[in-house]
Amino acid sequence: MASYRDVAARIRRDVDAGLWPVGKPIPGIERLAKKYVVARETAHRAVKHLVAEGLLYSEGRRGTFIRPPAPAPIVARDRHVYRDELGYFFDRGAQDWRGVGVPTQEVAMPPADVAALLGVGMGEHVMVRDRAVGPPDATHPLQLATSYLPMPLVGQLPVLGAAKTGPGGIYDRIEEHFDGPITWEETVSARPANDLEQAALRIGAGLPVLVVTRVSRVGEQVVEVNRTRMPADRFSVAYPVMRDDTARWPREAERSE
Known part of the structure; x- marks a missing residue:
């Protein structure tokens, strides 16, 4: 009896062989x-296993689809901020990525670690702005x-809670308000995706x-x-490796010879 x-x-082999088209x-x-001559429950568990694995994804009543392969990370993040006309x-x-769907704004409590980074107390509310993005097509x-924004700042700058924040978005509005530049610090981690993700x-x-x-300051x-989440097989992080002064060349022993 097949497990x-x-x-x-067997389904994975058939997917790899192109038996079913991507997108249908x-x-x-x-x-x-019937195809694999097994009980319905066995087939159901097999599909659930492949959904959890990431080969397939489910859209409820629409059916289960093959997830398009990612031959290589399509975006490599580096340690720079850039600017264009937007x-x-x-x-x-x-x-060139743009919003997918409608962004939302609400007043809510942030996760505990975000509250600590913002310097707000446990249980305090902040402005929460959610946005989903993807390629143009x-x-x-x-x-x-x-994005999580402290309410005192939103009180001073109400546009931060608006659906439309104008050219340049919230960062331009914040820099205009303070008449000074924002600096950023990023931390990259990984975790299992939650149900919504x-x-x-x-x-x-x-x-x-x-x-x-x-963290914007x-x-x-x-x-x-700001907390941005992305599939780990679609993204990478790339940066130059710089020599600290302790690792300078020529090495100390060689300079003294």
């Missing part, structure tokens, strides 16, 4: 059970970005997301924390 893992391996649903559970951006490979986003990014539970946490004041 669900055996069936998953694969056969339903009943048809898969304002600041942080991924050169994603310069994208049908679903490849990045989810959430899996649905929005069309990834399985087995595929992690890269999480870029960016004007002088010593933290004015925003």
Whole structure:
């Protein structure tokens, strides 16, 4: 009797062989059970396993689809901020990306670690701005970005809570308000995707997301924390490796000879 893992391996081989087209649903559970001569429950577990693995993704009643392959990371983040006619951006490979769907704004409590970075107390509310972005022809986003802004700053600058913040977005409004430049510090980590991220990014539970946490400051004041999530197989982080003074060349022993 074939196990669900055996069936998953056979489905994987058929996907790799191009048996079903990308973008159209694969056969339903009943048809898969007949094709692989297994019980319906075995076929169902096999599909769930491949969704969790990231090979397939589910759209509920629309069916289960093959996730398009990623031959290489499509965006390599580096350690620079750039600017064009639309304002600041942080991924050169994603310069032409635009919003997918409608961005939202709400007043809510931030995660505890974000509250600590913002310097607000536990249980205090902040302005939360959510935005999803992707390539110009994208049908679903490849990045989810959430900005957290302290309410005292929003009180001074109400446009930060508006649906439209004008040319250059919130960063231009903040710099205009303080008449000074923003500086940024980023931390990159990885974790399993949560349910909302899996649905929005069309990834399985087995595929992690890269999480870029960016802290924005004007002088010593933290004015925003941004948390951007992206599928780990679509992005990479690239940066030059600089020599610290302790690693300078020629080495100390060789200079003294």
